[in-house]
Amino acid sequence: MSTQTLYLIFFSGLFPLMFIGYIIGKTRAVGLRSEGIKMHSQPDQYGWFVALYTGLPIITIGVVGVFLYLFGIHAIPPFMLVSGALSAGAVALFFFFRNVAPQTRARDLVENFIKGMLLFASLISVMTTFGILLSIIFEALHFFQTQSLSYFLFGTEWAPDTAFLEGAGRSDVHAAQAKFGAVPIFAGTFYITLMAMILAVPVGLLSAIYMSEYATSKVRSQLKPFLEILAGIPTVVYGFFAALTIAPAVVKFFAIFGIEAQYQNALSSGIIMGVMIIPFISSLSDDVISAVPQSMRNGAYALGMNKAETIRFVVLPSAMPGIIASILLAVSRALGETMIVVMAAGLRPNLSWNPLEDMTTVTVKIVESLTGDQEFNNPLTLSAFALGFVLFVVTLIINIVSVSTIRRFHRKYKVSTL
Template identity: 55%
Template sequence: MQTNLILLLFCIVLLVLGLAAFFMARAKASRVRAGGMAMYAQPNQYAWFSVLATAGPAILVGALGAFVMLLLGAEIPTAYLLAASLVIAALGLVVGLMQVRPEFHARQAIERVIRLLLAAAAMVSILTTFGILFSILFEAIRFFQMQSFWDFITGTTWAPGNSFLVSAGRAEAGEGGAQFGSVPLFVGTFIITLIAMLVAIPVGLMSAIYMAEFAPAHVRTLAKPVLEVLAGIPTVVYGFFAAITVAPLIVDLAALVGLDASFNNALAPGIVMGIMIIPFISSLSDDVINAVPDSMREGSLALGMTKSETIKNVVLPAAAPGIISASLLAVSRALGETMIVVMAAGMRPNLTANPLEDMTTVTVRIVAALTGDQEFESAETLSAFALGLVLFAVTLTLNMVSVIMIRRFREKYRANNL
């Protein structure tokens, strides 16, 4: 409670210092300007620079102190840290007022601060990506010290529980230790993702073309928000829909044509996942198609092409980079889906190409490995990091391929327009 009171007092004092810096700097700049001297910035710009000079260093010192205490384990009294920040804020106020002079470019200084803030925001995302990679990499290396990397990549049997049976003396004759072959997991992941994309890309792209090129304004106003509602439905609700409605329907349809289908089949979560991803492709593709200049459509129509030919030969090639980006974003979304697969496809690693059988995905096994009662140092738990590392590499490869494809489409598009 005392810490919260000190923090509240710090915020109040810093706010008062910021307001004082704003009004005092603006008043000083107005007086200098009224004296007939030419200034490089407006009084309000000098005022905002003084606010930045007052509050910015104080907040930075407080954030660095909190970082040192939380991550490095240092013990710094909160009152002393906040008091030091207020002292720095007072010094910043004096410096900000001293900079209110005709030859100082306050506007350029503010723009430099904004550029630094934007660069810091970009660095946060970059450092977060590397932090995720390193946190997975170190634990994955520990797993590969226990298990063969080659067997993990090429093995066709995922049976981590066998090691427990062997150690307990309950293994059957001839049964070996744990087997961590990841091929069944990645095959299941790719099959379910492929089914989802076969549903999502055609439906999402055609709906985007309709809303961008053919739909009247009142239909578009109503249809687009309704379509995007699908993106806000929780995945567990989709899981219920896949397990209770879609999976039994697939079993009945398969029986009509003489096929055997499991109630925990891969086709049901793939279809429902595709329905879930439709808004991602539709909304992004719609924005990209609308961004194509109308002059290109008008030039195509003036040359005698029909509207359908214009869409096929002009609009879609011009929007292809954005459509590819939307599709690969949807692929990444499908690769990371867990709940729908658990509820509709099951958790059994099954190496098969038949979508009517049960199978599981990489993310499901990651959750199962990290939520069990086994020790963290065990190979089964550490296998989750190995699976995450390979999945990270697969996603990174897809992103690199998408960048290459987008560049080629853009080069081809520019060459055709020359």
């Protein structure tokens, strides 16, 4: 029996049973109320009580079966699993229908069911994060069993050209040893991200202040959609624009002053990346600045402040937690960018302070390491997980610092407004 047929049987049994449970549960509650019996909840709440708790065992058995098959456990035939789930739902339908009684707290049970589903959804996101982290850690440990952790973190040369020979057991004693010094890669990542933030933070924040404090509602309604369009442009289009327009312009501009610039350079990548993340800062900052109560502005005006002083001393401090969150989102977006760097900055790990030279980033090397026909267990492939793990740790540190900063602003603002 095909998988599509099993899905059809499963869902064609789940929804009718839940629908029947709702109808008979509500009908029984209406019948009891018509007899003058005082019910704890409304009839439709009894219907939802029977429907939801009828579908719960069906969905639970189905999810457990899916997880078993994901982990390669085929102890129960699929058709028997589907039949057992629907049978359990039919038994649950009969049981909960019998529990439609005046003393049954259907409203509370339905609310508890909804809270449980919301908690389960929250746990899915948390467990997904832990699953990603554990999968990266395990593969990174395999990499560090063959390569030096200290050299990976502090080495300045990334040359993994012969790593595929080592993974295949065909390493030549005369061949150069593969080197995995990740400092040039992370330096390029942070350097390009820094250039992008130098452009994006002032432009994004000033545009947000203008739209929320100075622009009329008509101008704001016209400007904000144009800014948000930038967030929807594919990154490969930004990469084309950087490689074909910005990079040659940078080369010609510096040639005027007698400075040589490569056509693949970090500066053009940083400029375009900064343009790309401007909407993340401007749109979110505009929303949080607009959410500051007007009464606070009026109070500042009553104390003799002008508009600029009100924005500086009242509006921005109260909106600072949201502004920091928007900047953090932009930093995370810049750290994870790949296509713009590939097309505008190049693939070569280059430890240099010169923004007119080519550089590369962590995500580019991760993609490069995981593509091709090399063995999965060779050091070059496993280095992608080591790079990903370090990037994960760096992102975690940035989040921790930002959260502590946001809390400090909350405490300061709360104390200052007492």
